[in-house]
Amino acid sequence: MLEKGYAEQVTESEINVQQSDRAVWYLPHHGVSSSAKSDKLRIVFDCAAKYKGVSLNDKVLQGPDLTNKLVGVLMRFREEPIALMADIECMFYQVLVAPRDRNVLRYLWWKDGDLDTEPVEYRMKVHPFGGVWSPSCANFALQHTAVDNCDRFEPEVTRCIYRNFYVDDCLKSVSNSEKAKWLVTQLTDLLARGGFHLTKWISNCREVLELVPENERAKDIRYLDMSCEKLPVEKALGVVWDVETDSIGFQTIVNHKPPTRRGILSILSSIYDPLGLLSPYVVCAKIIVQELCRRHVGWDDPVPPDILNQWNQWLKDFVKIKSIRIPRCIKPINVSNV
Numbered sequence: 001m002l003e004k005g006y007a008e009q010v011t012e013s014e015i016n017v018q019q020s021d022r023a024v025w026y027l028p029h030h031g032v033s034s035s036a037k038s039d040k041l042r043i044v045f046d047c048a049a050k051y052k053g054v055s056l057n058d059k060v061l062q063g064p065d066l067t068n069k070l071v072g073v074l075m076r077f078r079e080e081p082i083a084l085m086a087d088i089e090c091m092f093y094q095v096l097v098a099p100r101d102r103n104v105l106r107y108l109w110w111k112d113g114d115l116d117t118e119p120v121e122y123r124m125k126v127h128p129f130g131g132v133w134s135p136s137c138a139n140f141a142l143q144h145t146a147v148d149n150c151d152r153f154e155p156e157v158t159r160c161i162y163r164n165f166y167v168d169d170c171l172k173s174v175s176n177s178e179k180a181k182w183l184v185t186q187l188t189d190l191l192a193r194g195g196f197h198l199t200k201w202i203s204n205c206r207e208v209l210e211l212v213p214e215n216e217r218a219k220d221i222r223y224l225d226m227s228c229e230k231l232p233v234e235k236a237l238g239v240v241w242d243v244e245t246d247s248i249g250f251q252t253i254v255n256h257k258p259p260t261r262r263g264i265l266s267i268l269s270s271i272y273d274p275l276g277l278l279s280p281y282v283v284c285a286k287i288i289v290q291e292l293c294r295r296h297v298g299w300d301d302p303v304p305p306d307i308l309n310q311w312n313q314w315l316k317d318f319v320k321i322k323s324i325r326i327p328r329c330i331k332p333i334n335v336s337n338v
Contacts, residue, residue, distance in 0.1 A: 001043070002122070006093045010106060010121040025056050025104040027128070045107065045128040056104060056131070063136030066143065070274055073166045074237060078330045080173035082180045082208070083246065085218075085236055086187075087200040088142075091168035092134050093126045094195045095141045135167060145194025152193075157186045166237055170198065173329070180208045188216075202234055204246040204328075238272055247325040250278065252318060259308055261292045262299040267318070277326055285314055 001007045027045040034040065047056045077083060088094075097105065105124035110117055127134040142165065146158040160183070164172045170187070174180045180203065191198045202218040203209050206226045214222050220232040231243035240249040253270060257263030268285045271278060288310055297303065303311065331338070 001093075004093070006090075006126050007122050007124050010103075010123055014103075015121055022100065023059075023104050024106065027056065027105060027107045027130075029107055042129060045105070045124070045130040047128070047130045047132065060131070060133050062132045063140070066136055066139035068163065068166050070166060070237060073164060073169075073171055074239060074275055076164060077171040077173050077236065078328055080175050081329050081331065081333075082174050082177055082205050083203060083241075083328060084170070084172045084174070084180055084184065084208070085200075085202050085234065085241075086170045086184075086198050088168040088170070088191065089197040089199050091142070091196065092129060092138050094197075095127050095138050096125060097127060139167070141194065142191075142196065145191060145196065149190055149193050153186060153190050157183065157190055160187060161190070169237055171236055177205050177207045180205060181211050184208065184212060202231075202243060204231065204243050206231075237274070239274065241328060242325065245325065246328050248275075248277070248328050249325050250321045252321045254319060258300075259303050259311055260300050261289065261297055261303070264292070264303070264311060265289055267315075271321070278321065278324075281317065281321070284310075288314070 002009075027047060028049050029043055029045045031041045032044050033042070047060075049055055050058075077085075102123045102125060105128060107122055107124070108119040109122055111120045127137050142161060146161040150158050160170070160172055164170055172183065174183060184201065188198045199216050200218045201209070201212045201216055202221060209217060209221065209224075210226055218232075218234065220234070224231070233240060233242050233244075233249075235241065240251050241247075242249055250271070250273065255267060255270065257266050264285065268282070268289065271282060273279075273282065288307055291307060292303065295304070
């Protein structure tokens with residue numbers, strides 16, 4: 001973070017200087033790793049941590065919600081036959097905090113990671129993960145990039161920033177490969193003008209992927225032989241996307257929970273289906289939970305036999321969810337313009 005200019009050391013002269021018009025705050029922080037991305041560690045600053053009953057998030061305005069609706073982005077991703085997906089690298093960290101406000105983003109760390117030395121004071125120069133205001137500021141900067149460059153790019157390119165991004169993820173679908181290749185080049189150029197690096201490209205069209213430099217492709221396809229190897233399965237905003245077959249699927253993790261109201265709700269909540277494609281199946285489990293509530297069954301009480309039979313039948317079908325495949329593109333092949 002220091003090497004990339006995301007943070008800086010607080011100078012000795014600034015540490016002890018009291019400025020009546022400048023607030024100072026120290027943030028605890030921790031690392032968060034993902035089982036799916038074992039090589040990546042994200043540093044989260046706990047802006048909600050309280051000192052004497054007050055946290056930094058309590059004192060900073062959240063700002064307007066400029067994030068697109070998840071379902072809207074996913075629906076637009078399903079409109080056309082050629083799909084594109086990309087990611088802005090470290091989006092929050094590309095947006096600077098005004099120098100006068102950086103002292104509320106101080107933190108302690110050991111120089112060169114040497115735990116035997118005294119911790120040193122640093123401060124963030126950019127918007128941290130954990131700040132209640134960070135998404136709004138980052139989205140504002142992203143949208144302002146479109147405004148600043150609207151006279152240099154086609155309206156369709158700038159409109160993509162407003163309609164096809166969910167925070168740092170870009171999901172777009174277009175009618176043909178030529179348009180897709182043009183959009184990849186244009187979007188990358190536009191965002192670079194605002195300091196945003198659009199990378200990790202993936203598409204169901206190999207012709208488009210061959211245009212993208214290897215180091216700018218998604219990790220799983222970086223060195224893929226486009227002539228014969230299969231395209232991978234990716235996550236599109238958490239939704240399972242089989243790129244090779246261009247279909248949407250579902251992931252199920254069978255957690256062995258006791259057949260109680262708590263256990264049933266836990267398994268039901270594990271199904272991620274923002275588009276509601278599994279609703280005919282999921283609603284059956286919701287009816288079971290509803291009936292348990294109606295009968296005033298406690299969270300950890302045994303489930304009545306008649307409901308237990310229904311639940312066991314529902315569980316038998318649960319493992320079959322991962323075999324379901326739904327075409328990503330809503331339009332049938334060779335359909336005329338809508």
